[in-house]
Structures are given as structure tokens and as C-alpha cells.
Amino acid sequence: QYGVYDNDPSNADIYGNLYNWAVVNDDRGVCPEGFHVPSDAEFMELEMFFGMSEVYANSYGWNRGENEGSILAGNSELWSDGDLENNPDFGTSGLNGLPTGYRDHTLDGSYFSLDEYGSFWTSSDGGGDIAWFRRLGYVYSSIARFNYWKQDGFSVRCLGD
Numbered sequence: 154q155y156g157v158y159d160n161d162p163s164n165a166d167i168y169g170n171l172y173n174w175a176v177v178n179d180d181r182g183v184c185p186e187g188f189h190v191p192s193d194a195e196f197m198e199l200e201m202f203f204g205m206s207e208v209y210a211n212s213y214g215w216n217r218g219e220n221e222g223s224i225l226a227g228n229s230e231l232w233s234d235g236d237l238e239n240n241p242d243f244g245t246s247g248l249n250g251l252p253t254g255y256r257d258h259t260l261d262g263s264y265f266s267l268d269e270y271g272s273f274w275t276s277s278d279g280g281g282d283i284a285w286f287r288r289l290g291y292v293y294s295s296i297a298r299f300n301y302w303k304q305d306g307f308s309v310r311c312l313g314d
Contacts, residue, residue, distance in 0.1 A: 158264050158267050159264050177275075178276070178284075189276065190311060191275055191276065197210040200218060205221050212298065226238070233252070233268050237292070270288055273309065283303060
């Protein structure tokens with residue numbers, strides 16, 4: 154299942170859809186042919202490519218690396234003002250991570266944090282009702298690694314096979 158932030162189609166044009174993890178794990182695939190949702194390990198490989206140490210890549214939370222979030226983000230006019238977009242390395246990867254917000258299943262499916270956070274599912278199951286994801290936040294130049302409820306709505310970035 155998927156949703157569009159605030160159920161406003163113009164948000165889909167800019168930010169794309171927000172998916173629950175069932176879509177990520179569905180055999181029909183959310184990504185086009187020749188692409189897949191990256192695993193937690195593939196995200197770590199990307200983070201280390203951009204300079205994060207292996208110790209930080211394997212850690213949990215916001216205190217991971219230094220500027221990898223800024224490197225992976227893009228389109229500064231969409232982000233709230235903060236460390237992420239003010240970092241000199243902002244947007245240098247060309248991956249253009251956006252502040253898509255998220256949909257919280259525990260709060261009546263409400264949408265939150267458009268222009269503040271971009272959350273991206275991995276294909277890695279965290280066990281039970283949780284799965285791994287990455288989060289960019291306007292106040293951090295780093296990139297967070299968390300696991301959270303599979304029912305929540307996050308973005309998906311596809312990786313070539």
C-alpha cells in the first residue's frame with residue numbers, strides 16, 4: 154500500500170509516494186525491472202563509499218559519520234534551513250534525497266515532517282513488525298540508520314541490479 158503526503162497529488166509530483174514495507178517486500182516489486190530496493194548492507198556500502206567508516210556504518214541512530222546525509226540529499230529549496238543543507242557537501246552525490254516526510258500508522262495514518270525528514274526503506278527485515286530504513290534530517294548532516302514499524306509510510310529509492 155502507498156499514500157501521497159496529505160493525500161495531495163501535487164506532493165506526489167515533487168516527493169513521490171510513501172510506501173509501507175509490505176510493498177517493499179512484495180514479489181511484484183515496487184522498482185522497475187532491472188532495479189531493486191537496496192538492502193541495509195547495500196546502504197552501508199553506499200555510505201562507506203562517501204566516506205563513512207565501517208564502525209559508523211554498522212551503528213544505529215543519528216550519530217553516524219559526518220556529512221554523508223548532506224552528500225546524499227538534494228534540492229535545497231525543499232529542505233527546512235539546517236545543518237543538512239548548509240553543509241558544503243550538500244547534494245554532491247547527485248542522488249537527490251528529498252524531505253518527503255512520512256506517514257505514521259499509529260496516529261490515524263497522519264502525515265508528518267514534510268520539508269524536514271526523508272525516510273527511505275531498505276529491503277532488510279528487522280524481525281517481527283519492524284524493518285530497517287535510513288533517514289535524512291534537516292538538522293543533521295549525517296544519515297540515520299533505524300528500524301521501525303513496517304506499517305509506516307516511507308519513501309523508496311531503487312538501485313540498479
